[in-house]
Amino acid sequence: MYLKGIELSGFKSFAKKSELSFASPIAGIVGPNGSGKSNIAEAFRFVLGEQSFKSMRGKRGEDLMWGGSQSAPRANRASVKATFNNFPVGESRLFDIDFDEVVIERVVYRDGINDYLINGTRVRLKDIVELLAHANIGSTGHHIISQGEADVLLSASIRERREMIEDALGLKIFQYKKKESQRKLEHTAENVAHVASLRKEIAPHVRFLKKQVEKLEKSERLRGELKKLLREYLKREELYITYTRKDIESKREKPRTALLQLENELKKARAVLEKATTPNNRGKEILDAEKKLSLIRSEREELSREIGRLEGQISFAEKHPTRSREVGIPLSDARALAGDIERALDEAERSAAISAVKEGFKKIRTLLVSFIHKYSQEGTSREDTAPVEKLKAEKSGLDVRFRDVEEKEKETARVYKKLQEEIELSKDEGRDAERDVFRITTEKSKVEGVLDGLLRDEKILRHVEEEFRRDMEEGAALAGRDILGYSSVGIANEEVLQEAREKQEERRRAIEKIKIRVEEFGGGSGDDVLKEYQEVHERDQFLEKEVADLERSAETLKRLIAELDEKLAVKFEEGVKKINKEFQHFFALLFGGGTASLKVFEQKKEKHTDFEIEEQGDETLSENGNEEVETGIDILVSLPRKKIKGLQMLSGGERALTSIALLFAMSQVNPPPFLVLDETDAALDEANSRKYSAMVKDLAKKTQLILITHNRETMSIAGVLYGVTMGSDGMSKLLSVKFEEAVQVAK
Ligand code: ATP
Ligand code: MG
Numbered sequence: 001m002y003l004k005g006i007e008l009s010g011f012k013s014f015a016k017k018s019e020l021s022f023a024s025p026i027a028g029i030v031g032p033n034g035s036g037k038s039n040i041a042e043a044f045r046f047v048l049g050e051q052s053f054k055s056m057r058g059k060r061g062e063d064l065m066w067g068g069s070q071s072a073p074r075a076n077r078a079s080v081k082a083t084f085n086n087f088p089v090g091e092s093r094l095f096d097i098d099f100d101e102v103v104i105e106r107v108v109y110r111d112g113i114n115d116y117l118i119n120g121t122r123v124r125l126k127d128i129v130e131l132l133a134h135a136n137i138g139s140t141g142h143h144i145i146s147q148g149e150a151d152v153l154l155s156a157s158i159r160e161r162r163e164m165i166e167d168a169l170g171l172k173i174f175q176y177k178k179k180e181s182q183r184k185l186e187h188t189a190e191n192v193a194h195v196a197s198l199r200k201e202i203a204p205h206v207r208f209l210k211k212q213v214e215k216l217e218k219s220e221r222l223r224g225e226l227k228k229l230l231r232e233y234l235k236r237e238e239l240y241i242t243y244t245r246k247d248i249e250s251k252r253e254k255p256r257t258a259l260l261q262l263e264n265e266l267k268k269a270r271a272v273l274e275k276a277t278t279p280n281n282r283g284k285e286i287l288d289a290e291k292k293l294s295l296i297r298s299e300r301e302e303l304s305r306e307i308g309r310l311e312g313q314i315s316f317a318e319k320h321p322t323r324s325r326e327v328g329i330p331l332s333d334a335r336a337l338a339g340d341i342e343r344a345l346d347e348a349e350r351s352a353a354i355s356a357v358k359e360g361f362k363k364i365r366t367l368l369v370s371f372i373h374k375y376s377q378e379g380t381s382r383e384d385t386a387p388v389e390k391l392k393a394e395k396s397g398l399d400v401r402f403r404d405v406e407e408k409e410k411e412t413a414r415v416y417k418k419l420q421e422e423i424e425l426s427k428d429e430g431r432d433a434e435r436d437v438f439r440i441t442t443e444k445s446k447v448e449g450v451l452d453g454l455l456r457d458e459k460i461l462r463h464v465e466e467e468f469r470r471d472m473e474e475g476a477a478l479a480g481r482d483i484l485g486y487s488s489v490g491i492a493n494e495e496v497l498q499e500a501r502e503k504q505e506e507r508r509r510a511i512e513k514i515k516i517r518v519e520e521f522g523g524g525s526g527d528d529v530l531k532e533y534q535e536v537h538e539r540d541q542f543l544e545k546e547v548a549d550l551e552r553s554a555e556t557l558k559r560l561i562a563e564l565d566e567k568l569a570v571k572f573e574e575g576v577k578k579i580n581k582e583f584q585h586f587f588a589l590l591f592g593g594g595t596a597s598l599k600v601f602e603q604k605k606e607k608h609t610d611f612e613i614e615e616q617g618d619e620t621l622s623e624n625g626n627e628e629v630e631t632g633i634d635i636l637v638s639l640p641r642k643k644i645k646g647l648q649m650l651s652g653g654e655r656a657l658t659s660i661a662l663l664f665a666m667s668q669v670n671p672p673p674f675l676v677l678d679e680t681d682a683a684l685d686e687a688n689s690r691k692y693s694a695m696v697k698d699l700a701k702k703t704q705l706i707l708i709t710h711n712r713e714t715m716s717i718a719g720v721l722y723g724v725t726m727g728s729d730g731m732s733k734l735l736s737v738k739f740e741e742a743v744q745v746a747k
Helices: 036-045 126-134 158-168 172-277 279-318 331-350 354-381 387-481 481-488 492-496 501-520 527-591 611-615 652-669 686-699 712-717 739-746
Strands: 001-009 017-023 026-030 079-083 099-110 113-120 121-123 594-606 619-621 627-638 676-678 704-708 720-726 732-736
Touching: 001 036, 001 720, 017 732, 026 036, 026 331, 026 712, 026 739, 036 079, 036 099, 036 676, 036 704, 079 492, 099 126, 121 676, 158 172, 158 527, 158 652, 158 676, 172 387, 172 501, 279 387, 331 354, 387 481, 387 501, 387 611, 527 594, 527 652, 527 686, 594 652, 627 652, 652 686, 686 739, 704 739, 712 739, 720 739
Parallel strands: 026 704, 026 720, 676 704
Antiparallel strands: 001 017, 001 079, 079 099, 099 113, 113 121, 594 627, 619 627, 720 732
8 A cells, every 4th residue: 555645734625734544445535515525536636746727626726725714714825745655565666766655745825836845855747747657646647536537538539548548557657758758859859950050160160270280281291391401401501611611711822822922022023123214313424424535535636636736746847947837827717617617517417318428528628628728828938936845845745634634534434334334234124123023913913813713702602601591591480490400410521512513502492492382381380270270170079979979869769769669559559458358347247248348449630630739649650741640549338238339329327337347447457556536436326336346345456545435335345434524614624434424424
């Protein structure tokens, strides 16, 4: 026995706290009409989560609360508590929670708010429904048969009927699980769609970043290549520059010294040349010597002539000692002669022709002959004699003078000659110096040419060096500063020096090409892009995994649903079979024969044409998709000794008996923990009442029964009886009664 008791407080006519405890498998509730018995049945519905006010004979929450009377004011809350034994001795556990005793409570307030509690803890209605589903206390309330509604199964629509039977068969829990799975599946599908759309949203970004990253990687590869090439290039270039600079320096040494020497020599040669070519006193000296020499010479000639004349006079005087003739010549005549001679000489001098000179001589001779002749004629008259001694003395005087002059001439000629020699010598020196200057200058310009060549080489080298530096800086900026460690590149010096320069230029061109490509990819390390890509990629992968996970769980759910469908179908089929067996049994028992059965059928109906579509049942789409297949249940009865078939033709009593047969059959197959029957026996005659009470007794072995009744037979089988009374205060009161009292109370 699971149900221990129920407590009503402010619920309908039970204004005060009223408690019923069900210590016996069969509890009877008796009392006069209108005393509040059916309110107890409704209290069961209420506490188990009933949402339909109609099935509790109300319109709103308020209707369930004690409405008040003269003696007691209305209640502001109505509450019902049902207490269950979760682990009764010899029975399986009822609820799927670990409490020995489970108290389910529901409270409704005036504002319509409901509170649900399990063991005093507030829970959601859903939790109650779930808890009860596990305990085969379904929401269709097949275990609470309200007054006058015993034939609810008979009058229900085929779909309601099926649902009630499913509920009674304890399939609700599977339905519930299926619904739950379907809900989860829907939710999962939504999530999949959501996550997929998120992925789709970021996809272009991922693609874009991926391309960027690929570009970066490519650029990184190129950069690496560039780095390698640059390092080798720089190393080679540096070796080349160092070597070339040294080479130029060493080549310069010799010509430099040579140049210095040549410059020195040149200076000297120039000095010599200058000295030789500069006009100085020598010129005047030699002119003076020349003049002096000619004066001395004419003096000597004069003296010689005088001496000659004296010698002539002396020799004449010695031959002609007595006679001495002397002719006087006027000065004017002598002057005239001298003038004539001079003119002739001038003429001769002026003319270059030798004939003219000869002519001059002839003229002078003629002049002299005529002059001598003239005075030879006239002079004879005048006699002038001088003594020989006097002449001799005169001559010896002249001789002395002559000798002096001769000496002087000799000396002067020597000096003159010396001067002349000196001048000649200096002229020679000048020529030599000139040659030297020429030679040195030539040599010097040759050496200068060599040095100029080296200077050009140096200039070129400097240019190479500048380019080297530029390459280094540019390279470092483009490929990273670690290229500056190019010195560690291992290349043999000889290899570099022996290599043709074009090879290195080729390298340079290759480097330039790569540089351009690296530049095309743009600068920057791309760390940001990489980081962003990683993030976005991770997110994308996360989402991808999420989709996969969700799809997997959707698969699992679909499988679960299929399994549940299968289970439901099998259990339903098996359950209906079992019910049919019992139905037949009870029907035959009550009617003394006849046949009764449930018939499961499937009917097709157009999709969305049935107004019942709102309360969807177990409908599956048929293959063409436009029709739905609905599972329904028919009740087939055939009474003994009567030709009637079909429910419509049954009498009220027959209908009640059929209902009871079905109700009991269902309860037998899958006994609910308890069953509340509100005057199900009302329409039975005495014979049937007996049969009924026997059946109830039998059923009580499997299910705890709470029977609201006026029926004596029924009362007689109850282990516990409660009497409900209502006084003038309008409040229902409970009292535990004995069978005899009960019969009394019921009246
Ligand atoms: P019967 O044997 O005729 O079936 P019963 O014992 O089942 O009668 P109930 O239907 O349970 O009687 O009780 C009905 C009584 O409960 C009515 O008299 C009604 O006035 C009273 N009642 C119903 N709701 C309230 C309420 N909210 N407050 C006070 N009294 C109420
Ligand atoms: Mg009643």
